[in-house]
Amino acid sequence: MKGGLMKKIVFLLLGIVAVLVIAGGLFFNTQNESQISEPQETKTERESGIDKAMPEDYQNMAEKSKRGIVEAITYETDFENKNYEKRALVYLPVGYQDSREKYDVLYLIHGWSMRQEDFLQGSSVDEIPLWQRMLDHLIADEKIAPMIVVAPTYYPDREMITNNWNDDDSLNERFADSEILELMPLVAENYRTYAKSGDLNDIKAARDHQAFGGFSMGGITTWYAFQHNLAYFRYFMPMAGPNYGTAETMTAAITENGFTGDDFLICASVGERDGTKSSMAQSIAELREEPDFNEYNLVYFEAYGGHDEESFVAQSFSTLQTFFRKE
Numbered sequence: 001m002k003g004g005l006m007k008k009i010v011f012l013l014l015g016i017v018a019v020l021v022i023a024g025g026l027f028f029n030t031q032n033e034s035q036i037s038e039p040q041e042t043k044t045e046r047e048s049g050i051d052k053a054m055p056e057d058y059q060n061m062a063e064k065s066k067r068g069i070v071e072a073i074t075y076e077t078d079f080e081n082k083n084y085e086k087r088a089l090v091y092l093p094v095g096y097q098d099s100r101e102k103y104d105v106l107y108l109i110h111g112w113s114m115r116q117e118d119f120l121q122g123s124s125v126d127e128i129p130l131w132q133r134m135l136d137h138l139i140a141d142e143k144i145a146p147m148i149v150v151a152p153t154y155y156p157d158r159e160m161i162t163n164n165w166n167d168d169d170s171l172n173e174r175f176a177d178s179e180i181l182e183l184m185p186l187v188a189e190n191y192r193t194y195a196k197s198g199d200l201n202d203i204k205a206a207r208d209h210q211a212f213g214g215f216s217m218g219g220i221t222t223w224y225a226f227q228h229n230l231a232y233f234r235y236f237m238p239m240a241g242p243n244y245g246t247a248e249t250m251t252a253a254i255t256e257n258g259f260t261g262d263d264f265l266i267c268a269s270v271g272e273r274d275g276t277k278s279s280m281a282q283s284i285a286e287l288r289e290e291p292d293f294n295e296y297n298l299v300y301f302e303a304y305g306g307h308d309e310e311s312f313v314a315q316s317f318s319t320l321q322t323f324f325r326k327e
Helices: 043-048 130-140 165-190 200-205 217-232 247-256 277-287 309-323
Strands: 069-079 082-092 104-109 147-151 210-215 235-239 265-271 298-303
Touching (some): 069 165, 104 165, 104 217, 165 200, 165 217, 200 217, 210 309, 217 235, 265 277, 265 309
Parallel strands (some): 104 147, 210 235
Antiparallel strands (some): 082 147
């Protein structure tokens, strides 16, 4: 999906200032379902066919025949003169095993203190996570094309988790800058993506079929991926994580790669009661002061909820329909 459809998908920017509030050691804010208001659909969303409000049954597991499978891949990375074995979860959609089709790929990064299993069902998770349930339904209902999702972790070791999420910043940037380029060839070599091989030049050539997204500190990682590796991705999904870089750095990434504003799409989002909302709105406002960014290639919207699982699932529900709609 390229420029033409981008201009049909414009969400309402609500720049309400909020204070950053995340309860001490707890990551998710528990929300009372009765307090959650349905998001309002804009005229452009109705015309484009994008559903903003996720159906209630998407919170339930899909029928077994409509569920994708998840497997793990391992790779090695060096950090501070030490070698680490890393693991990423890979979601394969229904029909993958029986076809020869190529698939779009989303690299999806968790936030502070989270893990891959918050998105996809790993061996240590009994139930299918809400995010994966939503994805199964989106594909089964043909709202998006079947796709591969890769969920790694930016932590070399979980012992590196501290009680301050900002301590993750250097790990976020490192993953987006270098470690992702260690993982992508492995994915290209082992799965049917649009990359012809695991060679980085072939992976660059497939950028129209590759997306990078994340929640919270994973959202911050997503902005870093744009700055460091725009050559490998067309689509970006930063959720509830502001840009820790500068608007000028983002613009430089476009120029240095020989791109224009028609060569990427960022769908940024946040929960309407999320404490990061003010910093997200500020990031968007600063970027839109740059000539290469506008309301068509830098979409910003609010979903219901706070800094929590329900909200990042709702945000993903809308954005994935923008990136990988079923043609």
